[in-house]
Amino acid sequence: MTKLTTGEVIAKTLTANGVDTVFGIPGAHMYDFNDALAREDGMRFIHTRHEQGAAYMAYGYARSSGKPGVYTVVPGPGLLNSGAALCTAYGANTPVMCITGNIMSHLIGQGRGQLHELPDHLGTLKGLTKWADRINHPTQAGAVLHEAFVQMNSGRQRPVGIEAPWDVFGMAAEVADPTKLDAIPAPTPDPDAINAIADLVASAKNPMIMVGGGAWEATQQVQDLARLLQAPVTAHRQGKGVMPEDDDLALLPPAAWKFWPDCDLLIGIGSRLELQHFRWRWFPEGIKTVRIDIDPTEFVRLTPDAGVVADAAQGTQALIDALKDRVTPRQDRAAEYRALSDAAADALxxxxxxxxxxxxxxxxxxxxxxxxxxxxxxxxxxxxxxxxxxxxxxxxxxxxxxxxxxxxxxxxxxxxxxxxxxxxxxxxxxxxxxxxxxxxxxxxxxxxxxxxxxxxxxxxxxxxxxxxxxxxxxxxxxxxxxxxxxxxxxxxxxxxxxxxxxxxxxxxxxxxxxxxxxxxxxxxxxxxxxxxxxxxxxxxx
Known part of the structure; x- marks a missing residue:
């Protein structure tokens, strides 16, 4: 146990979890936290000219590296100015952490018009994130931070928010030393669900694989599945590069559209299937859909013919294993796909x-x-x-x-x-x-x-x-x-x-x-x- 302020607990927990860069703009509500960051060895603080800039930079940092992107802004207008970037991180499944303040703890909810006061500051933060909570005392800081990292990094990664009242950042208490916080392991792919997917995949003549940002860590498995099936892989935005787009089995969307009329099975891996359901909005007769996705709500939003809640890499590997006794070597279709790509490139x-x-x-x-x-x-x-x-x-x-x-x-x-x-x-x-x-x-x-x-x-x-x-x-x-x-x-x-x-x-x-x-x-x-x-x-x- 060590006597630390709330600001120090936050700063040291960030360091313990590999965070070495924080973006933001200092402000009065945050001074005690800002000072804790200034005293934290190895911490880089990049101050911006607008709160929106700080949050977007945290987003770009996280999205390109896979590490948490952390930013800090004052409450009220500071939080609201950064809101567009939080929306972006939420929509693009990116681990961003917003650390902000609030008015003095004894004044919250009284509507007295304090500096930067919002009618429901925490509610506003919750509405922009996957999860958010308030630290009301330094003894709560460790538990709140633990849950923040778990929520941010587990399942479908999305932004989280932490706020503390102005007076709480500098408040000190005996607390446990900050530690590294692990995410919840992904669920093991259900064998029955995998077998149901494998049956549909094995019987398909012209499957197409659609990948999204959820497949970033499944590049090898996606490529192995594509080669096993001789199936083209496409992506709209988030999944670009999961299959290198100069590979013979990769089709940019206009080329994939030319293949689409003959497709009899859509295999979604870590993707909302936006390209097919919102952009193309036309489906070949009798086509079926299977999905591998970490987010169970995706199967409610868009119910497939078969699907499994799983990490993309684990789920795709389980599918490959299940197909070994179901699929024989298939004819190389690279020339066919190259022709589609060449024609699309010419049209573009x-x-x-x-x-x-x-x-x-x-x-x-x-x-x-x-x-x-x-x-x-x-x-x-x-x-x-x-x-x-x-x-x-x-x-x-x-x-x-x-x-x-x-x-x-x-x-x-x-x-x-x-x-x-x-x-x-x-x-x-x-x-x-x-x-x-x-x-x-x-x-x-x-x-x-x-x-x-x-x-x-x-x-x-x-x-x-x-x-x-x-x-x-x-x-x-x-x-x-x-x-x-x-x-x-x-x-x-x-x-x-x-x-x-x-x-x-x-x-x-x-x-x-x-x-x-x-x-x-x-x-x-x-x-x-x-x-x-x-x-x-x-x-x-």
Whole structure:
């Protein structure tokens, strides 16, 4: 037992669990915790220019590394400013921990208008996370932190929140020494459920494997299953790279769509099956679905013909073992799938200028580099045509599709992976949500290359208003700064590239600098071809 303050218990528990970086902005409610962090050996604190930036950086850190992303903000407006990033972490199954405060403990619930007071602060935090709780006394800190780490890391990983009243952070008591906290083991795959899946898989002639972020740690098993069945593997956003997308059995979504009419079994592994059920919205007659997923609620939301609640790696390996006596060697179908991929790639060249620029980025970005998309014309197109070679290398916001997450998230990715290339692609609208974090990049040496495609509009909004609402434009066109000059005012290298060839040169130079860089790519307003025919393809006749 050691006498520690609540702030010290939190800081030391973070260290004991491998956390060496915290993002945030200090504030009065948090001073005693901030000071505990400052006294914690080996702890790096990266302070940002907006609470949203801190939370997005924690998200990027966690998503790209698999380690918890931790951030701290003041209660009330600080928490609310970070809320979009918590939504992103929730939607993209990412272990993010928010540590925040509250007003003085004896004033909670009285509605007296205290600094940063919300009507139900803890309730707000709970509404944005998988789990949240309040530490009311230092003797409770260990138990609350234990549950936070268990909830964050067990089953379907999602964000958690911890708050403590202003006066409690500095309160001291005799407590147990902070320790490493383990997650709850995944359930053992049920043999009967595995056998039911195996029966359907063995009888299928044209199965397709759909992977999501839940399959990140099951790359070998997914690849083994695909080769056993000679089945194509596809992914929408989260699962990109589980099967290297230059593998003959990997199909990017437009190529997978061409295979879909002949598919008789969909095998979902760690995936919500968003691509098929929300994007494609058409199913071949008689097709069946099997699923391997750690989250039991998924089987209520979308009930398969057979399924098992299991860790993706364990469940897929159990399925492979069950198929050994059911499946004989199958004919190599690589040439068939290559033809589908080649045809889809040719069709996607119609999406200009996005496809041309993305091809350049893929050529220049090292194979082990990170690509952080954004809700933009280039970002939407990337989901369809940007190949990825390993899990976590393609960083997306999941189903939240929240404008402005990209650049800030990329900074967190780079902090977690300082020796890897990190490229962020944004539209002009999204980039301006977090442009102030250029100062953070300079101050902390976070060497992200940010490519800003400037079409002077919220491009998707503008296209929809033109095509669906008879060209009645409302809030769609944007007046922008000179992004090169803006970058330079922060002390960041700014480059303008007006063609794919110019982007190739600029990107090579930027990566060689190993410094923060902004590359502006001007795009004529309204000239972007729509990627949506590939994202939401029309049903076959």
């Amino acid at each position: 060249t119609s999406v200009q200028p996005q496809e041309g620029y993305l091809k350049v980025i893929r050529d220049v970005l090292p194979r082990d580099g990170f690509f952080v998309e954004e809700v933009s014309q280039v970002g939407f197109t990337a989901r369809m045509c940007f190949p990825v070679y390993a899990p976590r290398q393609y960083v997306t916001c999941g189903y939240q599709d929240n404008l402005g997450f990209g650049f800030n998230t990329a900074l967190g990715v780079k902090v977690a992976n300082p020796d890897k290339a990190v490229i962020s692609v944004s539209g002009d609208g999204g980039f301006m949500f977090g442009v102030q974090e250029l100062a953070t990049a300079v101050q902390h040496g976070i060497n992200v290359v940010a490519i800003v495609f400037n079409n002077s509009a919220y491009g998707n909004v503008r296209r929809d208003q033109q095509t669906v609402y008879e060209n009645r434009l409302l809030g769609a066109d944007l007046e922008n700064p000179d992004f090169v000059a803006l970058a330079q005012s922060f002390g960041v290298k700014g480059i303008k590239a007006s063609t794919p060839d110019q982007l190739r040169t600029a990107l090579k130079d930027a990566l060689a600098l190993d410094a923060p860089v902004v590359i502006e790519v001007p795009v004529e307003r309204g000239s972007d071809a729509s990627p949506w025919p590939f994202v939401h393809p029309a049903a076959p006749e």
